[in-house]
Amino acid sequence: MDTSVADPLVGQVLDGRYRIESRVARGGMATVYVARDVRLDRIVAIKVMHAGLASDDDFVARFIGEAKAAAALSHPNVVAVYDQRTDGEHVFLVMEYVPGRTLRDLLTERGRLGPRAALEIMQPVLAALGAAHRGGLVHRDVKPENVLLTEDGQAKVADFGLARAESASKMTKTGLIIGTVGYLAPEQVLAGSADVRSDVYASGVMLYELLTGELPHRADTALAVAYKHVNEAVPPPSAAVPGLTPAIDALVTRATAHDPAARPQDANRLLGEVAEVFGGLPRDFDERVEEASRNQTAVLETPAPPPGPYAPQYGPPGGGRTAVLDPSGTAPVEPPPRGRADRAIGAITGKYVLIAIGAIAAVILGWAVWYQTSGQYEHVPERIVGMKVADAKAKLEGAGMTVRVGPKQFSDRVRKDQVVKSDPPAGARIAKGDTVTLTPSKGRMPREVPDVTGKSVEDATGDLRGKGFTVGRTSREPSQTVGKGDVIRTDPKGGAEQSPDVPVDLVVSTGMSMPGLVGTNGDEAANKLRAMGLDVKVDKEDPGDRQPNTVLRQDPAQGTGVSRGDSVHLVVTDRKCAFNAGPVHIGCDDGDRGQNASVPVPNTVGQNVKDARQALRSSGFKVKETGWGGDTVRFQNPGGGEAPRGSTVTIVRGP
Template sequence: MEMAGADPLVGHVLDGRYVVGSRVARGGMATVYAGHDTKLDRAVALKVMHANLAGDEDFVRRFADEARHAAALSHPNVVAMYDQGTDQGRVFLVMEYVAGRTLRDLLTERGRLGPRAALRIMRPILAALGAAHRVGLVHRDVKPENVLLAADGQVKVTDFGLARAETASRHTKTGILIGTVAYLAPEQVLTGDADARTDVYAAGIMLFELLTGYQPYQAGTPLAVAYRHVNETVPPPSSVIPGLPPQLDALVAGATDRDPARRPPDADRFHAAAGEVLRSLPPDIDAISASAVPVPPGPPPAAGGTQAPPPERVTQNLHVHPGASSSGRDGTARTPSSHTMVIPDHEGPPRKWRRRPRTYGLFAAAVVVALLLGGFAWFQTAERTARVPQLVGLSEADARLRAERLGLKVKAGSFRQDPSVPKDKVAQVEPGAGTQVRTGTLLTLTLSSGRPPVAVPDVRNQPLDQAEQRLRQAGLQPGRRLRQDSATVPRGDVITTRPAAGKKQNPDEPVTIVVSRGMTMPDLSGLTPDQAARKLAALGLNPQWRQQAPDGGRQPNTVVGQDPPAGRPVNRGDDVQVTITDQRQCEWGPFCSYDDGQDDGDW
């Protein structure tokens, strides 16, 4: 926590209600303070905009509108927005106070997380973003600094006040593009466009960092980092942490595809995919990956390995200003690779360049033309190459799609048993992942036939939870649960499995479990005592007989009542109260037409 020092705002009361406490953090756009709401008597976080932004009327108006959008977003993984106002020229937000630390703090402390731990943090983040996307709200600045880890373990996303409605204008009047270079999607760099898919991209970059401890693009300047986002493919996490499961590589690759149309359309889809991957990971994967020796991501490719930065798309129109180096929970704290980017609205060279003498302009134009011609000639004559991507663990269709994006061809070869790769997924690629090959090279895929079959253990007559545990211990997956009536197996115990005990099953295919619903009480109405007794005996139930006088509409010596009623669950050995009409005659008629109220006892 940053010390308040001589901050003149500490102790001040904003809007006659909010007492400003100690300073928590200071970033490029605002300072965050611990505060107290005197009206509702609760702790709050106060985010006060810097004076240079508070003086911009357009920014203040836009910011207030976006704060109202964020206040309407209610989700347990979103830091709640309580209020927004202005006090003596100070523009401020009032937010939920979360006692804890940022995800950046955790990464600084631990370096990287295990796969299961990383996904357990990512899922609530994606749930929060998904809730925003469903109401048309885009965060635009997803990064570890904007994720708070509460002391009780809850994960919360903050700074939705900097988001804007997806339906609003794509560009601001001043041309400010809010975001951090390390997490910016290519379309944000090039055009400033932001929608749900840009949040997905940033979340994918953040997942890469959680898994590896590194941001995927390392470069000497923010401009170079932005260029790499536009022109390069995010490397698989397993290239940094050897041995990471291939489904994690596929998850990151899908979220960080440079083409927005190929990413999950919103955070809800990313959340669902992350859940599937989490369920597929071995329980001990975090301990296994902790022993891996990281291979830090490399610098940008050497000259000649990639295209030169396009001068009109990036170099002229993109100006990057370093942000503050402090860390904080206001969403604007900066790391050494975090910067706020500003894209001017004007096109073409800056005004200062246009004032230069005409000879300089002609010389520059000649240089640009020469470079373009030279680049075109090189492009036509150079041998194009690509690195074989990581395809192990993907389906044949997904592997083919990913390879074809790089100009490579694919054919499926043979199958082989592989205990570490699910059935029908890619087990091996030739040439291997990372190999530099010519575009058009044919990659041969070896598909997994799954793990060796395993005999299904006998779990009959066992409670469901114990049966599922035994199946897992045998290396099998518990699958669907089917409910079935049974007169012999108690409710909640296993009747049988499919395949049956002793049969062999592929570990990649789930085992169906048939679970007993127990018995349901049959309908005894209208039966004779003998018929009812035989039916109850077959179910192992104990009849307790009761009599009542017959009425004019019922035959004597028949069942007219039962407890439990028909359809109620029962177990073997349960007592059943059965009421029958007796055979006594009244002195004035053949049958009594009343209930004498007397208890004749059990038969």
């Protein structure tokens, strides 16, 4: 039967990009579809959260966080997560489409796998889990249904992080144990906590199931199965399948130890043990085990159960069941027949139990009818979530309810100052006059502000918008280290967390401030500008009555913003002699500024190595470079002061 015919999502295009083509499966928390990515023209799998979970803002926040962690997990045996999106009420994951079937399908078809086949398929599964464990990610729901087998024989593990999001949501609200109960580690049952060793336990249970065709703990209820995980050890698989080696038994026993410290400490450790046991098995070992199993068991028919209310549950009334017995011929032990008095007591007891159950059901039914029809109750109005808090409050008070506004919380699905949720929720029945608590939104969940220091305003704005932020106020100030037009800092600073609903302010550099140099020594002025990373051009001019080697003019003027690499122009009096108008000689400056005279050493620490090299050479120094790579000057010797022109300055470069 085509399950997609009546599905309203089939044929729709989500987020303007993913066209839903057919439904593949429906699970406890999501429905999986095959879709086409119309932008990249490829087939993908879309996992759409059920409406009940998608409306839970806490769940969605956890789900998005886990989806990001899963998307960062790149491994050939992991089903890749491409994207996470929200389209209206639909919260969904975009994943790699893996044509084929699940390990559960294979196990259902074969009943059980041979030991070599089981250990072989466990290795890529454990490799995928090991990659997750190295990244600090715990799967929490390892089972055959989450192992996909491709058409070319590869195994891929799916649903990383999803079980955690669901578990966190439901544990908070109901105290339920979430996960497939047959694979839960004892610590998950007792404390609701899980780490990488819980995945190891589930992997050991899955290996047992692959080897035997059955789970190690079975009971009539999930609670009883969970009780067995806490109180009973997983039996060795050889008890169910004769011929398995002690090494295989030990592998399962270690992985499923009750004490997490006694298990292999992550999936990578278990993978090493599995590979070692697999390598020690002969190639025909599966055939040997199958032969041993056939020779040591016989299938016999057992008699039909005796009549009466105390008959053991062998099977359908009047029919036999098939039991696997030891060929020694030992007959099954049947309970002794019950006497007439016993049967009478049983019938009377059963009669009164039925009467009691009927009375309780009548009371419950009567209460339910009264509850639904009593005029003392009202429904919390629908569509409260997403309304402005003031509007929602007026609507509820108009319906006769008392309203309380609780603390704000962040939400990626509801705008700031709108209602995230109500308690009780919309649609719930409450007594007239009871209180409904509204939780307003503080805006979207905080995320890390990108570091855009040193980038142009255009590039910084693009980076911020790419992370969901908007740019707020832009102020400007001079900087000796950041070029003109580039970002000096942000508020909040890069790396801090802030809601994208709050704008990020920029402080932009107007460049370095041009110093006032007129009247100063020409050589010192030029060296100072070169140390700032500027390209200095010096022209000489007849000094007239001015002191030799003195700055007459500068361009740009004092206080102008400049950046590294900008050209500046100095006009300096000639070093030859300068005289007054009269016969008095003012003096010459060509004897104290010779080739070996001391000149200021530009301080280039923190500058780009290329700029530093240019500044030092322009000042008349030789440059020696050392260090451990990188393009920034981390140390300089001498680091300032004066040194003879032509001497060597050592710079140490680093990242």
